[in-house]
Amino acid sequence: MLSLNNIEVIYNDVILVLKGMSLEVPQGKIVALLGSNGAGKSTTLKAVSGLLKPEDGEVTDGSITFEGEDIHHLDAADIVRRGIFQVMEGRRVFEHLDVEQNLLAGSYTRSDRGQIKADIEAVYTYFPRLKERRRQESGYLSGGEQQMLAIGRAMMAKPKLIMLDEPSLGLAPLLVRDIFDIITRINKEQGTTILLVEQNARLALDAADYAYIMENGRIVLAGDPQQLKDNADVREFYLGLNEVGTRKSYRDVKHYKRRKRWLS
Numbered sequence: 001m002l003s004l005n006n007i008e009v010i011y012n013d014v015i016l017v018l019k020g021m022s023l024e025v026p027q028g029k030i031v032a033l034l035g036s037n038g039a040g041k042s043t044t045l046k047a048v049s050g051l052l053k054p055e056d057g058e059v060t061d062g063s064i065t066f067e068g069e070d071i072h073h074l075d076a077a078d079i080v081r082r083g084i085f086q087v088m089e090g091r092r093v094f095e096h097l098d099v100e101q102n103l104l105a106g107s108y109t110r111s112d113r114g115q116i117k118a119d120i121e122a123v124y125t126y127f128p129r130l131k132e133r134r135r136q137e138s139g140y141l142s143g144g145e146q147q148m149l150a151i152g153r154a155m156m157a158k159p160k161l162i163m164l165d166e167p168s169l170g171l172a173p174l175l176v177r178d179i180f181d182i183i184t185r186i187n188k189e190q191g192t193t194i195l196l197v198e199q200n201a202r203l204a205l206d207a208a209d210y211a212y213i214m215e216n217g218r219i220v221l222a223g224d225p226q227q228l229k230d231n232a233d234v235r236e237f238y239l240g241l242n243e244v245g246t247r248k249s250y251r252d253v254k255h256y257k258r259r260k261r262w263l264s
C-alpha cells in the first residue's frame with residue numbers, strides 16, 4: 001500500500017537525516033518502526049505525510065508511493081485526501097477547542113458531511129471517556145485523554161492509513177495497554193492500515209504484523225515481530241533483556257561491537 005524506496009531527507013539544505021530509507025506497509029496490516037532517539041523515525045513519517053516543508057526539510061532522493069502512485073510531490077492536505085493521516089508526536093490537539101470540535105476538525109477534507117455525526121458517535125464507542133468530556137476544552141484534558149483525542153481525530157478523516165508517532169509517550173502503563181488495544185481494534189474492525197512508531201518495543205512488537213528497526217537514517221533489521229523478539233540485538237537494545245550470567249564488562253564490549261556492526 002505504502003512504499004518508501006531509498007529515500008533521502010535533508011534539513012536546512014545540509015543535514016542529511018534519512019540516508020536511503022526503504023520500507024513497505026501492506027494494506028490491512030500493522031507495521032512497527034522502532035529505533036533509538038534521533039534515528040529518523042519521525043522524519044520518515046513526516047516525509048510521507050508532507051509535513052517536512054514547515055520544518056525546512058526536503059526529500060532529495062528516492063520515491064514514496066501510495067496505492068501505486070507517487071505522492072512525494074503532493075502537499076499535506078492532498079496527502080490527507082488520498083487517505084493518509086499522521087498523528088504527531090506529543091498529542092497535538094487544538095487546546096482551545098472542545099473535544100467534539102477537535103473531532104470535527106479531523107474531518108475537514110471529507111465531502112460526505114452527512115455521515116460525520118454518525119462517525120463522531122463511532123469514535124465515542126472506542127473512547128467513551130471522550131464522550132463524557134465532549135464539551136470540555138481540550139487543553140484541560142489529561143495526557144492520556146489528549147492522546148485518545150488525537151487518535152479519534154485521525155479516525156474522523158476516515159484514512160486508509162494512520163501513522164502514529166509514539167502514542168504511548170508519557171502515559172501510565174495501564175493506559176498504554178488501553179491505547180494499544182484500541183489501535184489493534186481500529187485495525188481489525190475498521191480495516192485501517194497502521195504504521196506505528198514506538199519506543200515501547202515490547203508492546204509494538206506484540207501489536208505488529210511486521211517490524212522494522214532503524215538506526216542513523218536507514219533500516220538495519222526487519223522481520224516478523226516474534227522472530228525479532230528472539231534476536232539478541234533486539235533483546236539487548238530494545239527489550240532491555242540480557243542473557244543471564246554474562247559479565248557486565250564483557251557485555252559492554254559485545255554491545256559496543258554489535259552496535260558498530262549495525263551502524264557500519
Ligand SMILES: Nc1ncnc2c1ncn2[C@@H]1O[C@H](COP(=O)(O)OP(=O)(O)OP(=O)(O)O)[C@@H](O)[C@H]1O
Nearest residue numbers: 011015017035036037038039040041042043044055
Ligand atoms: N527540523 C529539523 N531541522 C534539523 N534537524 C532536524 C529537524 N528535525 C529533526 N532533525 C534531526 O534529524 C534527526 C532525526 O530526527 P527524528 O525526529 O526523525 O528522530 P526520531 O527517530 O523520531 O527520534 P525520537 O525517538 O527522539 O523522536 C535528529 O538528529 C534530529 O536532530
Ligand SMILES: [Mg+2]
Nearest residue numbers: 041042043089
Ligand atoms: Mg520522533
